[in-house]
Amino acid sequence: MEKSFITLELPAILDMLAGQAESELGRQAARELEPSAHPEEVRRRLLETTDAARLMTLRGSPSFSGVKDIRPALERARLGGALNTRELLHIAGLARCARLCKSYLADEKGGQEKTSIDSLFHGLRANRYLEEKIFTSIPSEDEIADSASSDLADIRRKMRAASARARDALNRILSSPTYAKALQEPIITMRSDRYVLPVRADHKSMVPGLVHDISSSGMTLFIEPMAAVKANNELRELAAKEKLEIERILAELSAECAEHADDFSSDCVLLVRLDLIFAKAKLSYQMNAVPAEFSEKGIILRRARHPLLDPAKAVPIDLILGEEFDTLVITGPNTGGKTVALKTVGLLSAMNQCGLHIPASDGSALPVFSHILADIGDEQSIEQNLSTFSAHMKNIVGILDVCEAGSLVLFDELGAGTDPTEGAALAVSIIEEARRRGAVIAATTHYAELKVYATDEPGVQNASCEFDVETLCPTYRLLVGIPGKSNAFAISKRLGLDERIIEDASRRIGTETHSFESTIEKLEQTRQALERDREETARLKRKAEEEERKAASLRAELSVRLDKAEVKARRDAQRILDEARETADSVYAELDEMRRRINEEQETDEINRARTELRRRLNEKEALLRVQEDLPQAEEKKSSRALRPGDMVKIRSVGTKAEVLSVSKDGSVTLRAGIMTVTAKEADLLLLEGEETVKKKTAPPAATGARIMHVAPEIDLRGMETLEGVLAAERYLDSAVMAKLRTVTIIHGKGTGALRDAVQQMLRRNKLVKSFRLGRYGEGEAGVTVVELK
Numbered sequence: 001m002e003k004s005f006i007t008l009e010l011p012a013i014l015d016m017l018a019g020q021a022e023s024e025l026g027r028q029a030a031r032e033l034e035p036s037a038h039p040e041e042v043r044r045r046l047l048e049t050t051d052a053a054r055l056m057t058l059r060g061s062p063s064f065s066g067v068k069d070i071r072p073a074l075e076r077a078r079l080g081g082a083l084n085t086r087e088l089l090h091i092a093g094l095a096r097c098a099r100l101c102k103s104y105l106a107d108e109k110g111g112q113e114k115t116s117i118d119s120l121f122h123g124l125r126a127n128r129y130l131e132e133k134i135f136t137s138i139p140s141e142d143e144i145a146d147s148a149s150s151d152l153a154d155i156r157r158k159m160r161a162a163s164a165r166a167r168d169a170l171n172r173i174l175s176s177p178t179y180a181k182a183l184q185e186p187i188i189t190m191r192s193d194r195y196v197l198p199v200r201a202d203h204k205s206m207v208p209g210l211v212h213d214i215s216s217s218g219m220t221l222f223i224e225p226m227a228a229v230k231a232n233n234e235l236r237e238l239a240a241k242e243k244l245e246i247e248r249i250l251a252e253l254s255a256e257c258a259e260h261a262d263d264f265s266s267d268c269v270l271l272v273r274l275d276l277i278f279a280k281a282k283l284s285y286q287m288n289a290v291p292a293e294f295s296e297k298g299i300i301l302r303r304a305r306h307p308l309l310d311p312a313k314a315v316p317i318d319l320i321l322g323e324e325f326d327t328l329v330i331t332g333p334n335t336g337g338k339t340v341a342l343k344t345v346g347l348l349s350a351m352n353q354c355g356l357h358i359p360a361s362d363g364s365a366l367p368v369f370s371h372i373l374a375d376i377g378d379e380q381s382i383e384q385n386l387s388t389f390s391a392h393m394k395n396i397v398g399i400l401d402v403c404e405a406g407s408l409v410l411f412d413e414l415g416a417g418t419d420p421t422e423g424a425a426l427a428v429s430i431i432e433e434a435r436r437r438g439a440v441i442a443a444t445t446h447y448a449e450l451k452v453y454a455t456d457e458p459g460v461q462n463a464s465c466e467f468d469v470e471t472l473c474p475t476y477r478l479l480v481g482i483p484g485k486s487n488a489f490a491i492s493k494r495l496g497l498d499e500r501i502i503e504d505a506s507r508r509i510g511t512e513t514h515s516f517e518s519t520i521e522k523l524e525q526t527r528q529a530l531e532r533d534r535e536e537t538a539r540l541k542r543k544a545e546e547e548e549r550k551a552a553s554l555r556a557e558l559s560v561r562l563d564k565a566e567v568k569a570r571r572d573a574q575r576i577l578d579e580a581r582e583t584a585d586s587v588y589a590e591l592d593e594m595r596r597r598i599n600e601e602q603e604t605d606e607i608n609r610a611r612t613e614l615r616r617r618l619n620e621k622e623a624l625l626r627v628q629e630d631l632p633q634a635e636e637k638k639s640s641r642a643l644r645p646g647d648m649v650k651i652r653s654v655g656t657k658a659e660v661l662s663v664s665k666d667g668s669v670t671l672r673a674g675i676m677t678v679t680a681k682e683a684d685l686l687l688l689e690g691e692e693t694v695k696k697k698t699a700p701p702a703a704t705g706a707r708i709m710h711v712a713p714e715i716d717l718r719g720m721e722t723l724e725g726v727l728a729a730e731r732y733l734d735s736a737v738m739a740k741l742r743t744v745t746i747i748h749g750k751g752t753g754a755l756r757d758a759v760q761q762m763l764r765r766n767k768l769v770k771s772f773r774l775g776r777y778g779e780g781e782a783g784v785t786v787v788e789l790k
Contacts (some may be wrong), residue, residue: 006372008346021280023067026275035353039368045355050291051115052281064275066097070268077258082251085141091257091264092134098267098615099126101274105383110509117277120270123261130256137249138642144246145170152245159238160321166195166231173197173225182206184220193239194232196222295365298323299345304360306344316342317478325461327431327441329454331483332465336499338444339376339412341478345442348375369408373399376412389417396430414443425448451483540715640687643669649685657688664718666783677712711735714745729759736769737787743788750783759785
């Protein structure tokens with residue numbers, strides 16, 4: 001089977017799998033992966049790959065970059081050996097990787113579906129204490145931190161102090177004019193871990209001390225001055241103590257790792273296994289693969305592709321084998337795709353039993369074969385004195401030795417390389433022997449005898465690789481149920497062989513063989529015509545179904561929209577009518593109240609203000625009702641010029657004539673309509689040209705025994721300075737209180753808000769004010785302040 005897997009190029013797939021693994025141990029496990037012949041093991045592998053792919057979609061892939069092979073280091077630690085910094089960092093890195101992987105599912109909600117690899121994550125025994133202790137003590141392979149122990153920190157503090165004393169002593173010599181001529185260079189350097197000075201050889205007597213080295217030219221001596229000897233000696237002693245303390249720290253950390261060696265070993269195994277599982281999931285995404293369904297015996301491949309071919313160029317194949325028939329005889333021209341089809345069946349079966357997804361469409365199913373055996377390719381060998389036929393026969397003998405029920409056997413060019421008559425007979429006998437043993441067989445051939453055998457023998461089916469006779473090129477499509485032609489003459493003609501030779505060869509073919517090949521050719525032409533008709537019919541059917549689906553969707557959407565629009569229009573219209581009725585009732589009630597108050601000789605200005613407010617509210621409702629109407633409105637007339645005080649206008653919304661009192665910068669117009677003063681937008685007014693302003697004198701109110709003041713319900717402060725506006729507002733409030741107004745409006749505009757803020761500050765401290773607020777929609781909003789007086 002190992003030879004068959006090499007023939008099917010399974011190692012190339014395992015190399016692709018290894019490329020998806022993050023750790024070296026994971027890559028090694030990927031290359032050593034072997035197909036399993038146990039159905040339960042295959043199911044488990046496939047389920048793990050599928051679950052990992054789903055988790056990757058939801059949460060991404062966990063990192064396994066910290067997984068190293070720590071087993072030799074742990075074994076030496078068990079025996080009492082001290083580990084070096086690299087080995088300890090590898091152990092800490094694995095502990096960190098285990099901790100992060102353990103938390104990979106930690107935030108998963110309780111409602112999430114469990115997976116087959118949850119137990120692997122939960123089985124990790126991360127040791128955070130030892131992980132942090134190692135990383136804290138060993139920042140890198142070449143460094144032990146001062147915090148590794150208090151003794152080490154004390155030793156290094158003393159070393160820094162001794163080093164400073166030695167350098168100070170040498171710096172005093174460097175800065176002294178006495179030694180300037182003796183020094184080769186004014187620098188401090190190191191020799192044998194001791195601080196020294198470079199001194200000229202001819203002035204060595206000027207610097208008493210110990211000579212540690214001589215330059216290659218002999219002109220410079222590296223001398224340790226006596227002033228630095230004591231500090232250097234102390235430094236050497238402390239360095240020795242530092243080395244011993246570092247060894248003690250490493251031994252202590254190694255002993256702690258040995259105590260938890262079993263946990264680390266277990267984590268290493270689980271992490272390598274998880275790395276391999278997620279590598280399978282990544283390869284599945286890379287190949288756009290799907291998990292094959294489980295089948296008892298039959299192979300069902302839907303749009304299967306050879307995974308080593310370019311997906312953009314590979315022609316997918318559909319194949320069924322092992323259900324209604326157990327043997328498939330594939331015929332067709334050379335370079336037509338027969339061998340690729342054979343390898344695709346064998347390779348996808350091996351991948352499936354390795355727990356890998358296969359590059360095929362949904363609905364593909366594969367059984368678990370006890371053996372996958374293949375004789376593919378030309379293995380002739382001069383060294384072993386093997387011809388093509390001998391090499392094939394040697395492989396076939398080995399295949400028949402292990403072939404049994406549940407085996408998949410693949411033969412390429414069965415019986416080739418010898419006399420065609422004998423080779424065809426031998427091929428039929430080999431197939432029959434494999435069938436007798438219960439194997440599922442796929443074989444390629446050019447022999448017409450095998451085509452006849454597949455046509456007549458129950459349980460054996462013909463298949464062919466399609467060949468386009470018009471372009472004289474193979475299409476690489478596999479057609480099950482139809483024998484194929486070798487098309488040797490057509491291919492030879494396309495490659496440039498003389499037509500006279502081809503015609504001569506055609507005449508030399510036996511009558512029976514020629515008739516059989518002609519029949520196959522006619523069947524192929526008929527099949528291709530039917531195939532084109534079927535594809536066109538299917539295309540038109542899909543198009544009609546798509547159009548019908550779109551039409552149904554559009555009808556349903558329009559129906560829903562119309563129903564919603566009708567219901568909404570009715571509801572809105574009813575609401576507006578109800579509000580209009582309520583407004584009218586309120587108006588009538590308040591008019592009655594006004595009449596009663598007039599009869600009781602209440603102030604005329606307050607009545608006018610109430611009427612103005614009621615009219616405004618009614619106008620708003622009427623305007624809202626007009627907006628909701630569905631019937632198109634005729635285009636209204638526009639004023640011929642801008643409005644000016646004194647103009648007569650028509651209020652469009654109520655059809656009433658009014659006189660323009662003032663026009664504000666924001667487009668609002670103050671009007672007098674009869675005894676009422678109202679405010680409206682310029683767009684709602686129509687200039688009445690040719691009509692003169694008629695000023696009527698208002699009849700004096702009936703005497704009530706007291707003087708009645710006429711104060712407008714609002715004051716316009718726009719354009720005034722802040723102080724000027726505040727003073728005007730205060731005087732206006734005094735007048736409004738005297739006129740017994742309860743609510744007034746102060747128009748200050750929006751602008752920067754400075755005038756509004758000043759007015760509102762005045763209102764907060766004014767004793768005449770009960771409350772105040774900004775205007776609402778329709779009242780002027782932030783441009784006005786409505787004041788309620790006491």
